[in-house]
Amino acid sequence: MLFPVTYRVNAAGHMEVGGCDLVQLARTHGTPLYVYDEATVRQRASEYVAAMGSAGQVLYSAKAFASPRFLRIVEEEGLGLDVVSAGELNLALKSGSKGNHIHFLGNNKSREDLEAAYRAGATIVIDGAYEFELLRDIVPEGKRTPVMLRISPGVKPDTHAHISTGQLDSKFGFSIESGAAFKAIGEALRHPRLEVVGLHSHIGSQIFALGAYEQAMGIMLDLVVRLRDELRYEPRKLGAGGGLGIAYTRDDDPPTPRQFVETIRHALEVGCLQRQLKVPELVVEPGRSIAGPAGMAVYTVGSIKDIPGVRRYVAVDGGMGDNIRPKLYGARYEAFLASGPERSPAGKVTIAGKYCESTDILITDIEMPELKAGDVIAIPAAGAYCLAMASNYNGMPRPEVLMLSGGRATVMRRRETLDDLVAAEVF
Ligand SMILES: Cc1ncc(COP(=O)(O)O)c(C=O)c1O
Incomplete structure (x- = not known):
């Protein structure tokens, strides 16, 4: 397409x-002029939501493109939002988005970012240990704020190195391979101001070969087994990120949003069955594959x-x-x-x-x-x-x-x- x-x-x-x-x-x-086709935005967004059904949640990754009318259309189709700064959050809230439908990501969130995310009631996706310190200050005593932890599963997808994020050598997330992920989850579970609702991953962008997601899901579920056995913790939500590729040229033939969601859902459901885990809610956060085409x-x-x-x-x-x-x-x-x-x-x-x-x-x-x-x-x-x-x-x-x-x-x-x-x- x-x-x-x-x-x-x-x-x-x-x-x-x-x-x-x-x-x-x-x-x-x-000119220069950018035009968006509303029917395409709705079709791509609704295909994600229909494929997800009751298995979880679809967030639109506002970093791909955000403007009030666009965000409202995406939300009308039943998507939440993923934002990465107080600026994107402000735009989303001013466009009518509800804070509790928003996930706030980012590898170096400032105090202002985290304060804004907390005030809005967004789910904060913690990317580094520094955020534990900041949130200890920001969240008042006696309160807990919902968080997920960004985990780096160590998967290398078939995309440009500059948009590949799930490997060990990346500025994003807690690596499973290095042991940082297990340690950070333990710390988050002991943290007095955090409610750890789940784990998140995002392996890269403009990905065509969905096998990388199956691989990542398997690695994440192996981690969950260890968390269950050693920390008695099973996440309520598991994030698989975004990253589905789109056609930029006539030769490109990417999978559809439905194929993307179904592949990940299948890997999750079968993987949980094999490991005797409760199936967590799946969260995906596509950006490019909704706004791009x-x-x-x-x-x-x-x-x-x-x-x-x-x-x-x-x-x-x-x-x-x-x-x-x-x-x-x-x-x-x-x-x-x-x-x-x-x-x-x-x-x-x-x-x-x-x-x-x-x-x-x-x-x-x-x-x-x-x-x-x-x-x-x-x-x-x-x-x-x-x-x-x-x-x-x-x-x-x-x-x-x-x-x-x-x-x-x-x-x-x-x-x-x-x-x-x-x-x-x-x-
Ligand atoms: C954490 C995270 N989630 C979601 C996305 C959206 O990815 P895409 O636009 O490729 O779907 C990105 C973009 O790189 C990201 O970094």
Whole structure:
């Protein structure tokens, strides 16, 4: 699934999403522009919830993309939220999320983060021993706050090393292999201010081979056996994290949300049966696989530079400021001419951004139809970790963001202005 579910080529031969013509949207809203298809967000979110059934809980990982309207849609579909900072928590609460539907993660939570999480009634996912000290101070005497512990199961998934998190050499979580996990759980159980509701894991992101989750689940359950036998503790909840990959190119064929949940549920249920454990509630926290396929980036072509026999650079009006992923981990994308996505290719081009870095390249060597200044280009699968990591590098305002549904485009986030860029400066 490279395109949003409502994608089609309309009668004008233009790309259309959510009943809206992308060329028209570029004209009326300007570019760079990010558009989200509401039907795709709902379809992906509800597929997770349906596959989970009564076996547990699905949280949307707000780090992938968060905006009030988007979060409300995800919550309407029955998901809770996973946040990683007081900033994400504040946005979620202001968008109407309930604190007790939120899990608060992060490897170096500040005192302010933890105070905010406690005040909101969120479940805190403890990532390091330092948090035990902070929470001793923050949670008043006589009270306990619900926590999970992030465990590193020592699994290496089939993804880029920069988004692989479950191995021993990682800044995240308590490692099982090193003995830190068992020790930390013991400490948490003795802690007077904590109610240890469960254990959490997250092995990485953009994962296609679900076997890594089965492996991680087995390792987590072996740990639970030891906890039961030696500490008389069995977790009520077991978190398997997020990480399901999505298609960024036509060649990518990731598993579906249903396959993801069913694989993990099966590993959990069978694994518990084999070890004579009570089956805990499963928690998964997908981000990319909900926001990613729903979003598209829309740019306008400007300068074109031909280096005969070498390369043809087609520069667009965005780039690494709104999508750092190609630069950060060599991410690949497809691009389409919005006014003629099915037009025959005229040769290879390299789609460059407008930022002052020679590595500001969105796509290297892609076959495109003839392009000229003013043409609108759309990049699918741009809904996750693009805007979420956007910056104002080079004094560039961040793009406008629309939610599309039934032929209507609703502004979710307005385009930043030059005044926004200097709002925090002291003159
Ligand atoms: C702890 C944790 N949970 C969930 C996610 C969401 O992962 P994804 O967007 O790949 O589903 C991440 C992202 O890296 C994460 O670090």
